[in-house]
Amino acid sequence: xxxxxxxxxxxxxxxxxxxxxxxxxxxxxxxxxxxxxxxxxxxxxxxxxxxxxxxxxxxxxxxxxxxxxxxxxxxxxxxxxxxxxxxxxxxxxxxxxxxxxxxxxxxxxxxxxxxxxxxxxxxxxxxxxxxxx
Numbered sequence: 216x217x218x219x220x221x222x223x224x225x226x227x228x229x230x231x232x233x234x235x236x237x238x239x240x241x242x243x244x245x246x247x248x249x250x251x252x253x254x255x256x257x258x259x260x261x262x263x264x265x266x267x268x269x270x271x272x273x274x275x276x277x278x279x280x281x282x283x284x285x286x287x288x289x290x291x292x293x294x295x296x297x298x299x300x301x302x303x304x305x306x307x308x309x310x311x312x313x314x315x316x317x318x319x320x321x322x323x324x325x326x327x328x329x330x331x332x333x334x335x336x337x338x339x340x341x342x343x344x345x346x347x348x
Contacts, residue, residue, distance in 0.1 A: 274322065276315035283312065 266272045286293040300308075327333060 274315065274318050276311055276318050280312045280315040283308070 286296060297305075
């Protein structure tokens with residue numbers, strides 16, 4: 216989280232922005248001997264990841280669908296994992312898979328819209344005169 220400086224002879228690495236200061240402050244407060252502190256993830260809150268960005272985050276429903284598809288290819292593990300699942304849960308899982316498909320279509324549509332929509336190439340000429348007889 217380094218901020219560019221003007222030509223003052225200082226290295227870009229010498230200057231930090233607010234996120235860098237916040238991170239250093241969190242590190243200074245962190246006590247590795249505190250067992251409870253090891254499970255406190257507040258010190259990671261100042262980091263943005265791919266999962267934090269709506270545009271780049273993978274769809275959790277699509278991930279679930281791919282996992283089910285992968286498991287169904289290996290009948291042994293698929294049957295072992297799902298043999299105790301009752302019919303209602305199976306219906307719910309099918310609903311999640313259907314939702315994953317709808318969410319994938321929504322995201323694709325949103326990407327197309329953000330790019331300016333569809334661009335249809337007119338590969339034919341429209342006649343300007345008609346002869347009906």
